Amino acid sequence: MQKAVLLHNPESGGRGARREKELQSALAILQKGGVAATLIPTQSPGDAGAQARQAIASGCDTVFACGGDGTIHNIVQVLANTPVALAILPMGTANALAHDIGLPMNVEAAAKAALTGSTRRVGVGRIQFADLEGRPCSRLFVVAAGAGVDAHLFYKLRTGTKRRMGMTAYYAKAWQLWFSHLMVRFSLEFEEGNAGQTRTAEVTELLAVRIRNFGGVLRELAPGASLERNDLRLVYCATESRLAYLAYVTRGLLGGKWNVRGIDLAFSERVSCKYSSANENGAQSKIYVEADGELVGMLPAEITVMRDALTLLVPAP
Numbered sequence: 001m002q003k004a005v006l007l008h009n010p011e012s013g014g015r016g017a018r019r020e021k022e023l024q025s026a027l028a029i030l031q032k033g034g035v036a037a038t039l040i041p042t043q044s045p046g047d048a049g050a051q052a053r054q055a056i057a058s059g060c061d062t063v064f065a066c067g068g069d070g071t072i073h074n075i076v077q078v079l080a081n082t083p084v085a086l087a088i089l090p091m092g093t094a095n096a097l098a099h100d101i102g103l104p105m106n107v108e109a110a111a112k113a114a115l116t117g118s119t120r121r122v123g124v125g126r127i128q129f130a131d132l133e134g135r136p137c138s139r140l141f142v143v144a145a146g147a148g149v150d151a152h153l154f155y156k157l158r159t160g161t162k163r164r165m166g167m168t169a170y171y172a173k174a175w176q177l178w179f180s181h182l183m184v185r186f187s188l189e190f191e192e193g194n195a196g197q198t199r200t201a202e203v204t205e206l207l208a209v210r211i212r213n214f215g216g217v218l219r220e221l222a223p224g225a226s227l228e229r230n231d232l233r234l235v236y237c238a239t240e241s242r243l244a245y246l247a248y249v250t251r252g253l254l255g256g257k258w259n260v261r262g263i264d265l266a267f268s269e270r271v272s273c274k275y276s277s278a279n280e281n282g283a284q285s286k287i288y289v290e291a292d293g294e295l296v297g298m299l300p301a302e303i304t305v306m307r308d309a310l311t312l313l314v315p316a317p
Helices: 016-032 045-057 069-079 096-100 107-116 149-156 161-165 167-180 242-254
Strands: 003-008 036-041 062-067 085-090 118-130 136-141 144-148 186-192 197-203 205-209 232-237 263-268 270-275 288-291 294-314
Touching (some): 016 036, 062 069, 069 294, 118 288, 136 288, 149 205, 149 288, 232 242
Antiparallel strands (some): 118 294, 186 270, 205 232, 270 294
16 A cells, blocks of 8 residues: 545534544555555545545555545545555444444544555445436445335435434334334345345345444344355345344344244346335335445345455454
């Protein structure tokens, strides 16, 4: 690492003056370590992408995402399929990717880890979907993409609750949805594993996961998922039982291995999701999709993996 830019979202994770102090300390650590580093605020998701493109054009070999998984998500759209490395200073709400690669949650410690870290090339997920106006779109993701109940949660949080309340908002809204959300079924189709056997299901929730460790209370939400793999770990729920959902989350919380009836796992390189015929024209039955915890649109959607697409700076073991 010789030349780097630190892109930070002033609204990610809150903390005001303390956040600015942490960023200046991290910048000083990198500069003292011999890196020509610059700190740049981003004002919007589009601005983050534009600043990342400018960093590439100016010869940076590393771009730091200073924020959470949403900040990382916006920068990955630009860094994918380039040799420029993505580095992370965890300053967001959940910091799932930072947890997965074993990065210290202390910002200064993460900057020091970057100086002695190494790069590795990983695959990224790609989700094609309809945006909220029905137009075809696509996004890349590094943590997970989902459709159904979890995406509906991000739809409910889209007005800024997440920014104001952080993880408290996630947990409060998740409990509210657990008690009140009307689960709508949709259809999915995927080829399982290397055998190429096509499987279909009518489900209320799908997660396509790329990382092993989410950190926090979720931890290993999708056992077997890994950035080292070139496929998706699918968690799909063919149940409307609220107790089954709760049992599955509890399993992850406790690190359990027991099966939960109606919730299954599979490996696949591609999964397609569409409305069930009964819901196709129902205005009240919109099924939303999310990528890396960001609401992106709605069904229909197709999720795949782009192999060897992103250079990621990871801490030394």
